[in-house]
Amino acid sequence: MSDAPGSGTDPGLDRAALDEWLPAHVAGLQPPFRATLVAAGGSNLTYRVDDAAGHAVVLRRPPVTAVLATAHDMGREWRILDALHRHTGLPVPTPRAYCGDLGVIGAPFTVMDFVEGRILRTPADSAGFTAAEYATATDSLVAVQAALHAVDVDAVGLGGLARTRTDYVARQLHRWMAQLEQSRTRDLPVVDEVHATLAASIPPESGPPGLVHGDHRFDNCVLGPDGAVVAVLDWELATLGDPVADFAWSCCYWTDPGDPAPFLDAAPTLDPGFPDRATTVERYARASGRDLAALPWLEAFSYWKMGCLVEGVYARRLRGAAGGAGVADPGAIAERAERFLHHAVVLLSRIA
Template sequence: MELRGIDPDPTERWLRENVPGLRAPVEFSLISGGRSNLTYRVTDADGVVRALRRPPTGGVLSTAHDMSREWRSISALHDTAVPVPEPLAYCADAEVTGAEFYVMGFVDGTVLADAAAVEAFSPQARRRAGLATVECMAALHTVDPDAVGLGGTARREGYVLRQLHRWQRQVHQSGAPDLALLDAVHDALAANVPEQGTGIVHGDFRPGNLSYAPDGEVLAVFDWELATLGDPLADLGWLVASWAQPGDDAPAVTPGPTAEPGFPGRTELVDRYAALTGRDVSDLPYYVAFQRWRSCCITAGVRARYLAGVMGDDGYDAEDRAKDELRQARSAWQAVQDLGLV
């Protein structure tokens, strides 16, 4: 059966020549769960498993799906306290399989993408997973970008305004259920940007992009395509906005398992982060509102790619996600109202 995004013969030749220790022939299979870039399991003749990442086969938005950014990030962080997969090889030649790609070590853990993923986790492991998540984020945010070679990868000032401009442009390219509402939220956020800090920002830091051991410890952080330099509170705002807990009125910005029994609540996460980093988190509500708005922009782009048929078939329901976009847009509008920004 044809595997979208992989040209098997030239890709295998490239892997054989560039990945140390790999022995042909290899088998490719799509790993489900990704909503942006495509991830494949690569199993060689010795049964060794590696992972290959490449962009979607079409519908690629400007500045998104940057494989070199992902490769640069995991290469820079591999010897730090931030757990990332082992970087193995990077291919800049789009002729090999239609796009640049990279190969990394396969991390055999559990990605906590939904409630089903934590069924086998004990209450103690769930609690540990929650705290380990924010501890891992704190470790990332205390890495000096200059010390690991990432200091020159992006501008350090104006992060939020750049993000607002970027995602507003892309949501208009992708389409969304209510662009006028999203534009109103954008304008309120842009007029009230708080003073910003600087650090390495992952851009999509949440349990669905982390791999966990059975005891809840974090084994690896994935999906670095949005990584840049900016205000670390943006990452914390995304984590909080995605961290569902029982009794929530507003939906989480992305599905996850954290409303299940055993997980710590958002307040405990924020307190733990502040204690570890010493960072002032008083402006966090602004970043939560910003991330609710940003989630609508991201979801619109994902939905557009699925409707265009350029992503793998993993059960994605575009109609449900369009409804969720509208709920998130209304939640973002309520958030900026609650902050007194309109």
């Protein structure tokens, strides 16, 4: 978000409407505004908006087409960000405004402060790090996630974020399968086969449920000058559930050299200055005090979920929607989905 290159276009925005709405709802902003679509974003569209005086904010809205309501609830994302900013010390961008009026730009949107700093997306992004900065970035990423998982959701007003706090994996299995069914474009038996295996073998949860981010990794964090996390971004997938399942997803993003099916082919953790994934597992275990016995199974589940997510990106790309898996060719996206799903089969076979 903060230092990504922009495309220079603004699909899904009405500049004239924003020139009127933003000054009325976000103190200190002066029109006219220049909006830049962030190139490296998730499924929600993210823009940097600069005003006439040089101030910058971030605006997020759902995709222009192929919107799944449960995956792009901007009001829900706003409530999470606002509660964490008001009631915890977690590093989140300062929320500035929420608009649920579809008459402004055609969709709900949130506005938050732009956070200066560095986002690690590839090994090149940590070029010049000192040994202390590598250590700080690693420790901070893990510590922030453990602290998030320890938030008292009732005390901060997020106790009603999910209909139930338990059975997180079962809920995720249902949710991702249901979303895939809404956008399925081809027959992919491995999706159903792995789903059936997972549904029949869900392990006990790691302990009390907590707030889970759903996509906690370097790509979704801004680092300060010393390497510490100064802002966690992209809260669209946050819910209540099993924190170790959330950590397992993060583990799959912590790529080691030689990993057969990396979530990211050029993951920032491939920089040799970072420790291996096993080290982060040890640090999370110490910081959280959680039972990690189910971590291998949850990593297999994470690969199935990523396969479903990328398959959804493939379907949206076929329909011409933006956002996605880091590649433009629909065939390459389809191949990535298959690779993740088949790696889930491999991981499950090792557990059995």
